[in-house]
Amino acid sequence: MNGSLSTGSTRVDFQIWSTTATLVVTDPAALAVARHELDDELASIEKACSRFRPDSEINALLRTPGVEVELSPVLNDAMSAALRVAAATGYLVDPTVAAAVIALGYDRDIRALRDMLDQALEVAAVGTATAATRPAPGAWHLQHDAGRRLLTVPAGVGLDLGATAKALAADRAAARITRRTGSGVLVGLGGDIAVAGQAPAGGWTIAVADDHRHAEAAPQTRVAITAGGLATSSTTTRAWRTPAGARHHLVDPRTGENPVPWWRTVSVAAGSALDANAAATAAIICGERAPAWLAAQSLPSRLVDMGGQAVTVAGWPDDEKQAA
Template sequence: MSNYWLSEFRALNTDIKACFYCTEYQFTKLIPEVQDWFDHVENKFSRFLPNSELTSLNGSNGKPVLVSAAMLEVIELAEYYKKKTNGIFNPLILQALESAGYDRSYELFKHDCQLTKTPSMPESEHISIDSSMKTIRLWPGQKLDLGGIVKGWSVDRISVWLKDKWHINRGMINAGGDLIVWSDSSDIEPWKIEIRNPLNPKQGTERLTLYRGAIATSSVLGRQWKTSTGQMHHLIDPRTMLPSQSDIVQCTVIGSNTTDCEIAAKVVCILGSVEGPKWLMDQYPEVQSICYTSAGDKQLMGNPCLLK
């Protein structure tokens, strides 16, 4: 008999929730595979694991490297978004993150960080990709951080697998705020998701009702740390190679694709409350968004029917 089943576990340096409407037999069989998928993604793309494929690629010293199909797919996707965002999304910001103090897994932060010299963008922003040979060459000064895009991509990929292989017709995957929901029928209750005001969590909660769709949130408030020169966060502006100083502190984007939503939310946060909404509506006119500014203001864009 079909019912709702929920699993929660830790991967990709975040909390992951998986909820499916299925039989108990299906659930007990597929959940280990879902966990294995996210563990596989972390082992391949984590910049904190010394033996990950990404760590090996970042240490390749300008030599072409034969990469896995998954690595090639994500790097090609990152290059696509870099062009689409005019460079506001840029995977080549790892040295800036490390220089700002984010040089270890976030849960290991215990003391104030000492800053190193602020890096400049590498002389070449072009990543050499040979799709036919499945090779990547990172030029001197280039180091990749793929954390955000990989999180959205991994959610999209596993949801397709669950629908196609396991025929899970109603489900939800939430990887630290990057989530996707789906349902094959509008005769049952929609998924209900809450987006809290980050500056006042007890007030101003937005309630979304979705039968199917994706949501991603980007925020400068969740991962902050103190340094010798002040407060830092993980959202790097490639134009300055420093943590973003825009007035938007959190942006949530609602669309059909988790990776699109992840990138769009990050770009809006970096661009700010004037340029960000203009860019979003130009590039993704079909999405909705909820933004909060440092002054406490809220901006809603897109279809108001989603916001209940």
């Protein structure tokens, strides 16, 4: 990982999982320990959940379809989170979308897809997308005993925890850092932000934009949170070109296709980064119904349509107010 600590600093930024990570603490003396805890948490999540690592635990269990497998505590927590999210979103966010995502061309790390495009002599299609869509089999086919840490994945069912594992990692890291150091902490992994402990005066101010990598330099709005999490899902950041046309990483499990293009970005504040990200992702898949769906769950949200018009619901401030 990149990123360095300086004496008296409270923040470090680095690259991880083809995205940017941010760690901020309220106590400068806690930063070195906080970084160690964050690195350890990210390594644990990657080893357990990565679809792109042949040696990951999730890939190992998928090589024994139909067999009951005992999970590590980390993968067990990740599966519990993914299945809870699936049920809470009416299976709009479903961990069994692996085959659908691969069929759309997301068959390797997003950086590898972009590198292929960058190296092309002409603007060319990359990835291995096919014309056939592949609806998700459905998370209800999985047999998970969380108490005994057992999971059975039927033959023909793949798993992709990309919609939940990163946000879960942010939540887990923020909680363990606060437990270890007593400091207030913010952990940002891509568009998924978790906070824990005592927030600074006025709360944690977060810049929001279509692309989290440019949000602080060119924010579309700013909000402040004191607890829980905030997540932004977008169709514009993890995107690529394929022989079948432009694609992005969000998939409607019901069709196996990218969702109908209604929202390009959705930001949600919730009790955790996991819940915020799940709601933001489900909202993009919901399409036109998303504002009503988010409002019914009392989740402060900001939705940006394909024309750039922002809609706010459930107490999220209008952009011009820029207040929590």
